Amino acid sequence: MAEELSSIHPPTSSETLTRGHKKKARTRQALVEAAFRIYARKGVDALALNELAEEAHVANGTVYNYFRTREDVLEAVGIELANQLSHRVTLVSQGIENGAQRVTIGVRMFLLHAQEDPVWGSAVISVFHYHKGMRSVVAAYLRGDLQTGTRQGYFRYLNEDIAMTVVVSTTLGAMTSLVEGVSIPQFDSLVAEMVLMALGVPIEDAARISRLPIPQVSESEQPTPVKPRGRPRKH
Amino acid sequence: MAEELSSIHPPTSSETLTRGHKKKARTRQALVEAAFRIYARKGVDALALNELAEEAHVANGTVYNYFRTREDVLEAVGIELANQLSHRVTLVSQGIENGAQRVTIGVRMFLLHAQEDPVWGSAVISVFHYHKGMRSVVAAYLRGDLQTGTRQGYFRYLNEDIAMTVVVSTTLGAMTSLVEGVSIPQFDSLVAEMVLMALGVPIEDAARISRLPIPQVSESEQPTPVKPRGRPRKH
Amino acid sequence: MAEELSSIHPPTSSETLTRGHKKKARTRQALVEAAFRIYARKGVDALALNELAEEAHVANGTVYNYFRTREDVLEAVGIELANQLSHRVTLVSQGIENGAQRVTIGVRMFLLHAQEDPVWGSAVISVFHYHKGMRSVVAAYLRGDLQTGTRQGYFRYLNEDIAMTVVVSTTLGAMTSLVEGVSIPQFDSLVAEMVLMALGVPIEDAARISRLPIPQVSESEQPTPVKPRGRPRKH
Amino acid sequence: MAEELSSIHPPTSSETLTRGHKKKARTRQALVEAAFRIYARKGVDALALNELAEEAHVANGTVYNYFRTREDVLEAVGIELANQLSHRVTLVSQGIENGAQRVTIGVRMFLLHAQEDPVWGSAVISVFHYHKGMRSVVAAYLRGDLQTGTRQGYFRYLNEDIAMTVVVSTTLGAMTSLVEGVSIPQFDSLVAEMVLMALGVPIEDAARISRLPIPQVSESEQPTPVKPRGRPRKH
DNA sequence: AATGAATGAGGCTTCATTCAT
DNA sequence: GATGAATGAAGCCTCATTCAT
Numbered sequence: 001m002a003e004e005l006s007s008i009h010p011p012t013s014s015e016t017l018t019r020g021h022k023k024k025a026r027t028r029q030a031l032v033e034a035a036f037r038i039y040a041r042k043g044v045d046a047l048a049l050n051e052l053a054e055e056a057h058v059a060n061g062t063v064y065n066y067f068r069t070r071e072d073v074l075e076a077v078g079i080e081l082a083n084q085l086s087h088r089v090t091l092v093s094q095g096i097e098n099g100a101q102r103v104t105i106g107v108r109m110f111l112l113h114a115q116e117d118p119v120w121g122s123a124v125i126s127v128f129h130y131h132k133g134m135r136s137v138v139a140a141y142l143r144g145d146l147q148t149g150t151r152q153g154y155f156r157y158l159n160e161d162i163a164m165t166v167v168v169s170t171t172l173g174a175m176t177s178l179v180e181g182v183s184i185p186q187f188d189s190l191v192a193e194m195v196l197m198a199l200g201v202p203i204e205d206a207a208r209i210s211r212l213p214i215p216q217v218s219e220s221e222q223p224t225p226v227k228p229r230g231r232p233r234k235h
Numbered sequence: 236m237a238e239e240l241s242s243i244h245p246p247t248s249s250e251t252l253t254r255g256h257k258k259k260a261r262t263r264q265a266l267v268e269a270a271f272r273i274y275a276r277k278g279v280d281a282l283a284l285n286e287l288a289e290e291a292h293v294a295n296g297t298v299y300n301y302f303r304t305r306e307d308v309l310e311a312v313g314i315e316l317a318n319q320l321s322h323r324v325t326l327v328s329q330g331i332e333n334g335a336q337r338v339t340i341g342v343r344m345f346l347l348h349a350q351e352d353p354v355w356g357s358a359v360i361s362v363f364h365y366h367k368g369m370r371s372v373v374a375a376y377l378r379g380d381l382q383t384g385t386r387q388g389y390f391r392y393l394n395e396d397i398a399m400t401v402v403v404s405t406t407l408g409a410m411t412s413l414v415e416g417v418s419i420p421q422f423d424s425l426v427a428e429m430v431l432m433a434l435g436v437p438i439e440d441a442a443r444i445s446r447l448p449i450p451q452v453s454e455s456e457q458p459t460p461v462k463p464r465g466r467p468r469k470h
Numbered sequence: 471m472a473e474e475l476s477s478i479h480p481p482t483s484s485e486t487l488t489r490g491h492k493k494k495a496r497t498r499q500a501l502v503e504a505a506f507r508i509y510a511r512k513g514v515d516a517l518a519l520n521e522l523a524e525e526a527h528v529a530n531g532t533v534y535n536y537f538r539t540r541e542d543v544l545e546a547v548g549i550e551l552a553n554q555l556s557h558r559v560t561l562v563s564q565g566i567e568n569g570a571q572r573v574t575i576g577v578r579m580f581l582l583h584a585q586e587d588p589v590w591g592s593a594v595i596s597v598f599h600y601h602k603g604m605r606s607v608v609a610a611y612l613r614g615d616l617q618t619g620t621r622q623g624y625f626r627y628l629n630e631d632i633a634m635t636v637v638v639s640t641t642l643g644a645m646t647s648l649v650e651g652v653s654i655p656q657f658d659s660l661v662a663e664m665v666l667m668a669l670g671v672p673i674e675d676a677a678r679i680s681r682l683p684i685p686q687v688s689e690s691e692q693p694t695p696v697k698p699r700g701r702p703r704k705h
Numbered sequence: 706m707a708e709e710l711s712s713i714h715p716p717t718s719s720e721t722l723t724r725g726h727k728k729k730a731r732t733r734q735a736l737v738e739a740a741f742r743i744y745a746r747k748g749v750d751a752l753a754l755n756e757l758a759e760e761a762h763v764a765n766g767t768v769y770n771y772f773r774t775r776e777d778v779l780e781a782v783g784i785e786l787a788n789q790l791s792h793r794v795t796l797v798s799q800g801i802e803n804g805a806q807r808v809t810i811g812v813r814m815f816l817l818h819a820q821e822d823p824v825w826g827s828a829v830i831s832v833f834h835y836h837k838g839m840r841s842v843v844a845a846y847l848r849g850d851l852q853t854g855t856r857q858g859y860f861r862y863l864n865e866d867i868a869m870t871v872v873v874s875t876t877l878g879a880m881t882s883l884v885e886g887v888s889i890p891q892f893d894s895l896v897a898e899m900v901l902m903a904l905g906v907p908i909e910d911a912a913r914i915s916r917l918p919i920p921q922v923s924e925s926e927q928p929t930p931v932k933p934r935g936r937p938r939k940h
Numbered sequence: 941a942a943t944g945a946a947t948g949a950g951g952c953t954t955c956a957t958t959c960a961t
Numbered sequence: 962g963a964t965g966a967a968t969g970a971a972g973c974c975t976c977a978t979t980c981a982t
Binding site for chain 1: 280281364391392393394396397398400401403404405407408409411412417419422425426428429430432433434435438
């Protein structure tokens, strides 16, 4: 369910009625997804509840069965998005012990996802800008990785809060560039490399680590079934 | 005049009637300054033209003698702000030949100014977010300094556009932290140091350069009176 | 329902709640009738949408659930009025074969109605002036009668379009006189007589035909109950 | 001066400064002519004093040196137009004794002028619609001609007021057709013929009289310079 | 739950009018 | 007289919110 947000298509009937049970939750989900699309198109400020109802194919007043204010909508989308991100990053970083690598994986996943799905990118940028909660979730993950990396001797920053600001704002700035159409080969790795350097990783290490392949997870959202997750070997 | 934007106080009568003629220009200036204050308080999206009128102490309809839309207001504020910034940075960096130092001066001036005047900081963050023109002006300055630093052997980034993104977004992110109340000693230097490191400056040089004193200019906006303030000597 | 427009009284509660459902249609009707009354009082140009809301006893914003612009209001009133007129004239002229007589009946009905109900008259004059659609509807009826009259040897005009202009503009001019307070015995017949003469009917015939009694229809809007009501006998 | 209204070109400097004296009156004249053009373009209701100032190439506030309200502007244009019309018709009808012919000349002059100068036509239609004074002036002329024609045995109408309504409203209706683009050969004569018939002139006489040539007057507005051209005889 | 008509506060915009220069 | 900036009333329009069905 968390992954539905990245589907930018208006919900088709097949999406809308999967499973059959939980009818109530479906309307809510439709609203959250509709809000997400509107955020992507026009930003958070421009969401009108009227328009949200229309985008979700429900009546005007139905919105109020789920959200009291525009704030509530943002909250719901932010939480949904944070959950989704947590889920993904957790999945992918499972088994990666290297703190510096974990940071690059986080940065690069955001960038690659924004590259593949600019609508998702736009929406995330917008929500991030307005929703404290989402920032907290990301911050929590990041802080852990920074501390791990420091413990491991990779990072030499003087202040952790500033280090977090650098990582987060650079990543968002780079996402914005992507969404605005910048096209640079290996963009994700180049950005990650500079982030590592800012954190004090020597340039050669930064270059190497930021280019390591990102572990792949099966589409089925399962936390890597069976075996050594390493990277998926061809055979 | 360009500096007036940083005066966040509502115009006093002494400001209002200087000279006597040029009333039109004064009203326009009052509107631009009022808009700036509102941007600082509530962001760009929240500016309502009738509120602008009230803040500037003019009648509702008067606004329309100067601006047709909210966009126009942003444009005017953006241009004013860009001029002001250009002016200041040009003044301060005069005579600094070291590209790395010039970059730190730019970054630190933004941060220090935002620290001293959080209203100014908030407004700049908001305008930056929405106004392409302002971004262009800053980008132009920055690009020159990056190229100088590269030529001088300070920087080792792989892609200039990404380097610019890192510098700009980190600076804005740090300003946001400041405005939200973060209080860290030597904040400006610490941020500047990480920026230099991201650009490939070795950690020891980054630490030193980012802590050099910022050249002071007389308040009278004159282009460096007396002598060539030379460049900061090594020791 | 079509006849409601001629009731110029603000809707009473009995009118307002008939049936119970169909509330939307009732609001729309209330708005159309309110617009009609305002047209009568102040002309088409002077209709303000907020005044319309007040006159119809609905909230300001409700108007916009039905009409996007003042033009749309005029359109709705024009169509309603055209329907109403078609209905009436069709009813009354049923069974009249004489083209000249049909023309006089049309002219005289407009005049008599304006005489009895000056509010109706004013509104019709205004709407006619601005609404092409209404003119077309009237023109369609009139053209048929003119051709019938010509075929029957009553009319001797040289150009049908000019003949229509004469009939229509004379009728409207005469309505205007009535609304402005002119009071002349047999006004309707005198005007109709001159119209027939303009169309080439000899003065004696014109005098006679324009004074024939107008067929009465039952108030119940039914398309001639019982019997053929025949045509008005010669004497 | 009265003829200037029919010049639809914005006043050129040559027009604006003729003679050199009467500078004050020139501004007023410029305003009246500008109003006339706006009436032609958008109708009487749509005249905004702002726009009037712009059209007349004077400042906003200058309008108020001449007119207190929009009503006053209409009044001034109406009077100007009435004077102009009186002047012309008087000139042309000089020496025509036949009341029926005089009526046709009036009708046809309006139509021919509207045909040659649709801007003039539009403006006259608009002003006529709103300005009682203009109607009175026209009525005064017309009434005289009707009475003359009646005395001479041409007309057989039963009520003079109705007869006037027929003549005036038919003429205006026909002008409207012209302005809307109707194009019929001999339009002016055909309309005049029907008007005469409405007044009781036998069809053959009506046809003949309505086709008589209209006396020409020299462009120089002088009451027939040089030669006889049938000058008004004393008795 | 869902609906959607109705509401009315609030922001937008025009323009007649005033007034100091 | 002419100017044009300033004014503010008045009308336009949107949209968050309520509520009866």
